Structure formats: C-alpha cells, structure tokens
Amino acid sequence: MKPGTRLKSAACDTEVMVIRTGGGTIECGGAPMGEAKPAEAAPLSADFSAGTLMGKRYVDADGLYELLCVKPGKGSLSVDGVVLVTKDAKPLPASD
Amino acid sequence: MNIALLLEMAAEAAPDRIGLVCDGKRWTYAELLSAARGAFELIEQSGAQYVALLDESSEAAVIALFGAALAGVPYCPLNYRLADTDLAALLARIAPALVIGDEERVQRIGGDQGHTVLSREEFALKVQETVPGDDDRVYDPGEGVAVQLFTSGTTAAPKAAILRHSNLLGYILGSVEFAAADENDAALVVVPPYHIAGISAIMSSIYAGRRMVMLPSFTPEGWLALVAQEKVTNAFVVPTMLTRIIAALDAGASAEVSSLRAIAYGGGKMPLEVIQKALALFPNTGFTNAYGLTETSSTIALLGPDDHRAALASDDPKVRARLASLGQALPTVEIEIRGEDGNALPAGQPGEIFVRGDQVSGEYKEKSALIDGGWFPTRDAGYMDEEGYIFLSGRADDVIVRGGENMSPGEIEDVLATHPAVADACACAIPSIEWGEAVGVAVVVRDGHSQPAEDELKELIRSRLRSSRVPDRIAFVTELPYNEMGKLLRREVKKILG
Numbered sequence: 001m002k003p004g005t006r007l008k009s010a011a012c013d014t015e016v017m018v019i020r021t022g023g024g025t026i027e028c029g030g031a032p033m034g035e036a037k038p039a040e041a042a043p044l045s046a047d048f049s050a051g052t053l054m055g056k057r058y059v060d061a062d063g064l065y066e067l068l069c070v071k072p073g074k075g076s077l078s079v080d081g082v083v084l085v086t087k088d089a090k091p092l093p094a095s096d
Numbered sequence: 097m098n099i100a101l102l103l104e105m106a107a108e109a110a111p112d113r114i115g116l117v118c119d120g121k122r123w124t125y126a127e128l129l130s131a132a133r134g135a136f137e138l139i140e141q142s143g144a145q146y147v148a149l150l151d152e153s154s155e156a157a158v159i160a161l162f163g164a165a166l167a168g169v170p171y172c173p174l175n176y177r178l179a180d181t182d183l184a185a186l187l188a189r190i191a192p193a194l195v196i197g198d199e200e201r202v203q204r205i206g207g208d209q210g211h212t213v214l215s216r217e218e219f220a221l222k223v224q225e226t227v228p229g230d231d232d233r234v235y236d237p238g239e240g241v242a243v244q245l246f247t248s249g250t251t252a253a254p255k256a257a258i259l260r261h262s263n264l265l266g267y268i269l270g271s272v273e274f275a276a277a278d279e280n281d282a283a284l285v286v287v288p289p290y291h292i293a294g295i296s297a298i299m300s301s302i303y304a305g306r307r308m309v310m311l312p313s314f315t316p317e318g319w320l321a322l323v324a325q326e327k328v329t330n331a332f333v334v335p336t337m338l339t340r341i342i343a344a345l346d347a348g349a350s351a352e353v354s355s356l357r358a359i360a361y362g363g364g365k366m367p368l369e370v371i372q373k374a375l376a377l378f379p380n381t382g383f384t385n386a387y388g389l390t391e392t393s394s395t396i397a398l399l400g401p402d403d404h405r406a407a408l409a410s411d412d413p414k415v416r417a418r419l420a421s422l423g424q425a426l427p428t429v430e431i432e433i434r435g436e437d438g439n440a441l442p443a444g445q446p447g448e449i450f451v452r453g454d455q456v457s458g459e460y461k462e463k464s465a466l467i468d469g470g471w472f473p474t475r476d477a478g479y480m481d482e483e484g485y486i487f488l489s490g491r492a493d494d495v496i497v498r499g500g501e502n503m504s505p506g507e508i509e510d511v512l513a514t515h516p517a518v519a520d521a522c523a524c525a526i527p528s529i530e531w532g533e534a535v536g537v538a539v540v541v542r543d544g545h546s547q548p549a550e551d552e553l554k555e556l557i558r559s560r561l562r563s564s565r566v567p568d569r570i571a572f573v574t575e576l577p578y579n580e581m582g583k584l585l586r587r588e589v590k591k592i593l594g
Contacts, residue, residue, distance in 0.1 A: 004097035004238065017097060019269070037474075054109055055274020069267065070105055092271050092360055092426065093384040093400045094283070094330050096302065 006070065007033035010042040014052045014073030022064030022079070029075025043089065048083065050076040058084040098267050099236025100165040101127050102303045109275050110305055117282075117326060118310040125302070128158060128590035134223030135163025135233065142212040142355065144194035146244070148187070149173040149289055151197030152312035156216045157289040158298050159223055160196055161243075170237025170244040170258070171292040177580055181206050186246055187211065190204035203411055238262075238394050240327035243295060244461070245390050256461035257390045259292075266454030267393040268299050270428035282355075284322060284331040292583060293363055293386075296394040306330065316344035331356065332386075334363040336582035339370050345377060352377065358401070362386035362394075364582035365488065368420050375408055387486070389474055391465070393455040397431060397486055399423025414481065422478070422486040429453030432471070433480050446479040446489055446504070477504060494586050496525040498533050498564060505586065508535060508567070511560045512553065517545035520576050522589045526569055534568040536593035540575055547572055556568040569593055 005018045011029030017025070026033050033083025052058070054072040058063060065079055066087065077084040103125065106115065111126035123131070139147060147164035148170075149157055172190050173577045174183065176198065184205040187193070192210040195202050196219045198470055203213060214222065215404035234331040238261035283301045285308050287294045301308045309326045311318055322328065329338035333341070336426065338361055345351055359374070359381050361445040366385060375383060382401025388394040399421055407419035425431040432440045441447045450471045458472035466472055477489040489504040496503040505523035512521035519542035526536035541547050554566045 017101065019097075055105060057269070070101065071108065092398065093382060094304070094306075094360060 004036070005035065007067075008037045009052075009073055009075050009091045010038050011044040012073035012075040013071055014069065014075050015050070015071035016058070016067040016077065017070050019057065019066040019068055020064065022062075026067065026088060027078045027081070028073070030078070031075075035045070044075055048076045048078055049074055052077055053086070057087040059087045060084055073084075077088070077095055097261055098165050098236060098260050099242050099264050099268075099299060100132065100162050100235065101265070102240070102268060102299055103132060103162050106302050107272065113279065114306075114307050116155055116158055116310065117307045118153075121155070122153060128155075128162070128302075131155075131159045131220075131223040132162035132166060133233070134226040135159050135219075136166040136233070138222055139163060139167040139169060139194055140221075142192075142194050144169060144192055144212055146170050146190040147171045148190060148193045148195045148211075149197055149218055150176050150183075150195060150202060151289070152176070153285060153287075153289050153294065153310045154216055154312055155310075155539060156196050156219050156272040157294070158302075158308070159220070161295065161298060163223070165238065165242055166235045167262070168238075168240060170241045171295075172244040172246075174246070175288070175290045175293070179286065189256065189504040190229075190244070192283060213298075216347060222383060223367060238265075245290065245292060245295075247390055257457070258459050258461055259390075259393055259457050260459075261394045263455050263457045264296075264299060266428070267296065267395075268303050270455065271395070271426060272300045272303045274303055276304040277301075277304040278329075281306045281329045282309050282326050283307070284309050284311060284319070284326075284328045286314050286319065286337070287332055287334060288580070289362070291363065292388070292390040292394045293332060316340045317349055320349055320351045320353065325515070328484050329355055330358045330360070330426075332360045332362070332543040334582045335361055335366040335370060336364070336578070338374055338500075341366070342370065342373050342377060354380070356381050358382045358384065360384040360386050361387065368499075371404070372408065375404060385423055386422075387488075389476075391456070391458050391472060392429075392451055392453075392474075393457065395426065396429050396451050396453070396455070397422045397425050399485075408522050417487075418481075418485050420487065422488055424484045425488070426453075429455065431480075431484075431486065433486075435474075439475065441479075443480050443482045446477060449474045449476045449478045449486065449488075464530075467499040487554065494524065496523070496533055496535055497529070498525075498531045498535065499580060503535065507561060508537065508557060511557050512537065512539065514560075515548060515553065515556055517542055517548045518553075519543070522574060522576050522584060522586060523567070524586045524590045524593065526590070535565060535592075536571070537567045538571045538573050538576060538589045538592055540573055 009028035010031040012030045030048040031042035058067045058077045107125040107129040115125040116123040187206040195213045197217045221308045241258045242261045243259040333340040383404045385399040387397040435447045452471045508523040509521045520540040523537045525533040528534035577585040
C-alpha cells in the first residue's frame, strides 16, 4: 500500500490517509479499512469506539504506521487489533 | 498525497470560517476550495502544462496554487521584477501555461508562446462561475511536482527548482498542527508569491486554520495599518522590511500593534542591531528566525522566541551569540556541517551546511543536486555550536580563495562594520596575478562621517584578522546592490571592483 492511499472505515465515517504503513491490517471500529466503503456497514466494536479526530496523526508503538485522519468518526484506529495512539505534535513557533 | 488535501481538510472542518482577506474581500475556506475546483476546470479546458502567476499577492495566488495541484500541473509563480528578456525566456520554458496577472505584458513579450492569459480579476470571476458537479471529477493523486520556482541565479540562467507534493506535505504535516489556530488569529502575508516563504505561508496558514491577511505591496505604513485594522497576530517579514518598519516607528508612525503575538523573519541575513531593536520595540511579540531554501520547502532550522529573549538577556557570551544564529534544526530534518572532503565536521568547525529530510527536494528540472544518502548541499557556509545552534558565514561559493587559502567575506565585512564611519561593506574576490584571487571591498560611508583613509581600513583588518585578509582594492560606493528579498548581490559588487 502506497503512502497517500486513502482508507475508509467500514464501521463509521472515519477516513485516513496513509503516511507510513508496515503491511498489517489497518482497522477502524474493529473492522478492516479499505479504499472503498462496503455496501453494508460493519458493526462498530465497543472496544474500538473512542473516536478518531480530524487532523490528528495516529501511530503504533514501533513507528511503522502513521495515519492522518482526514475525516473524523466514531471508531478508533488499530492495526491487527492493537489500538493506535495520537502522535505528539511538537508545536513549533509559526515560521511562515 | 496532494497538497490540495490541506485546503480540503480546512474546508471540511470549518467551511464558513474566513480563510483569506485581500483588498477588503473575504473568502471562507469553502469558497476557496470551490474556487480551486473552478480553477481546475479552467486549467483542464486550456490544456496548460503549468499555471503561472505574474502578479503581487492576492487571492489568485491561493486559488492558482490549489487549482494547479488538483489539475496535476506545476504552479510556477514568476518574479514580476525581472526584465522583459529574462521574463520572456522563463515564460518560454513553461509554455503552454495558464498565466494569471499582467495580461498586457505577457501578450507583449510572450504572445506567440501559446499561453492562455487572464487578468487577476477575470481569473477570480471565472473560477467562481465554473463550478464542477460533485464527485465526478478525477483530481490528480499528487505524485508529481506541485511547485516549480526559478531560483534567482546571479550568474547563469535561473534553475527550475521543483517541489513535489510529498516534499511540501512532509514539511506542513511535520511542522503544523491541523486547525491549531484560534478563530481570531490572523497572519499578514506580504512576502512575494514567487518566493518559497510566500507559498509555505499559504499552506501553513490554511492547514492551521489561521486567516491570511494579504498585503499585495509592502510599505511600512501599509503594514502597520493592516496589523491594526485586522488585529494581525502573526507576520512573516524579510529583514529589510523589519528595518523599514522600525524606521517608520522611530519617525513617529502611529501603530496599534498589541495584537501581534509573533513575527517570523527569514530570506536574508538579519543584522544584529535590527533584531535587537525589534526585540525592544515589540516586547510582547515572539520573534522567530526561519532559515531555509527554496530547495528545502522553506524552513529547516529556526531560532524561536524563547531563544531570542534568552540570548538578549544572557551574560554568557556563548548564549548571547545565538541571537545572530539560525537556531537549531527542525526535529524532522537532519543538518550536518561538512568539510571539503565530504565528512561531517565537529562543533565549531566551519564548512558547508548539508540537510536531509522528507521536505528536502534538492531537485531541479534538469537534474538533482542530492548526493549519497539524500543529502542536499545548501552552498551556505557555516558552523554549529555544541548544542546544535547553526551560524551562517556566507555562501560557500562566495568564498575568496587567495593563494590556496579560503576566506569568508563575512569575516572581513564584520570587522569593517566595527569602524564608526562604515555603514555597509561587501568583500569579494578580485583577480590577482600573484594570488589567483585577492580581497576587494566595497564600502558605504555612514551619513555624517567623512570617508576614512584606505590605510586606516587596511590596518583595522590586519590587526583584527590576518594580513592575508587585507584588501588589495577598496572602492567607496554610495550604496550596495541588494535584491528585493534583501540578499546582498556579491556578484554585482565583483563587477564594480572588477
């Protein structure tokens, strides 16, 4: 999967852009994400419903995955069942 | 990954928030995105391979940048200060283009090159009329070139520096937090649209959700008035602008600048006296020095507000010296100082500044300047202190090589600047039969002082540096040549001393 690929949640409205990927299954709301939304919505798993925030970047502990949320939604992101966390934005003074 | 994503996300999150103010007209993010999509239609219809802007900053710069991105053609803003022959040559290199701006001039000098030319007003009208239907447009995926900028060459023909979507997005996503700006924040954009800082200001303001307030043409009074009128919170200026703003304030210009929380500067060397004065005149404003190049998608190092104030207040000469530094590398890039053999040098040793990172392109249309491992040679000479603060010594290619010995012009100019009668100085290489090159200096005498004797200046340099730095030739001039970004044109001085 190339960086720049847009993935959609099957269980909610969340959409992400892939910045970095390690090759595992990227999920939202407990269901695998795909480039197209499935005809029937998948159920939103209670374990993965903390929500995904627009503009936040989500990463795994090893730094292999980085996803940018481009559309917010109710599901939370995971890879192979392991929840992703938000990347700390190191706020720099505005320089432009 | 297309840079248009930045505007799409802003429009998604805050469609009715004002994103741009220019000449009194206000645009929401939704309106800007719609206009960009309208521009996409225009570009497709015209068959243009480039979108060029030949104009001062306006909404056209924003709409053209993102319209070109959606259409998958490079956005190539041009320097309107160029002479006709030089501009015609650049237009020829990007033909056929959709050119927005000075219609009359483009028709006159490049009318036979196959361009589609629109005035700024016509473009703004047309993009608002031409709105596509939803969802049936295939926008460019953003794997190619987003921006092409001709770099100001002072000798050979300008090079076409290219920045890919990935470089620009790498920079913005790495340094700007989405929608982090407060609803009342406003950024004054006055740097020309053909400068990388003008382009990155648009992208970072939009992604942060910070309203852009454009000032198409800089005057210190106009700048101060706009700051007050729009309660501007952030501004980016080049050093010469800051100097003129300070002069206007000194001369008694009225100013309501209490809203200004942050001033960033870059694009040229900031004189120490100017930044010291600015820090005193704007005690509640955070100053940031941003160092970067066209080829690096702008900022790669910065000296933040805390560093400025700490340096000003410090007793430690090492910390005080940092006020004249470029600051430290951004966390998303690596910077190294390398010697002529290509090896990284330890702290304190001068060499050439090299940089590597996602935002670094180093690519020109004709070739890439990147070397092994993705490192880009900036051609800037400098050194780093033990804590990674970078100091600039001048351009590597303006180094004077006298009898096999390398000399930085900056070293000589700094010594001359300590003489009370010297207002400005430039040192450069002049031909020498004996040494290959020798030192020549052009000196501007300070108002109210008489011209110092040449021997006096030579002795000053001999005593502070070494005899090898003593100039063979001194020319007294009324002013030194600078380009509109405040960069000293040493090549021009070479001709004067020639």
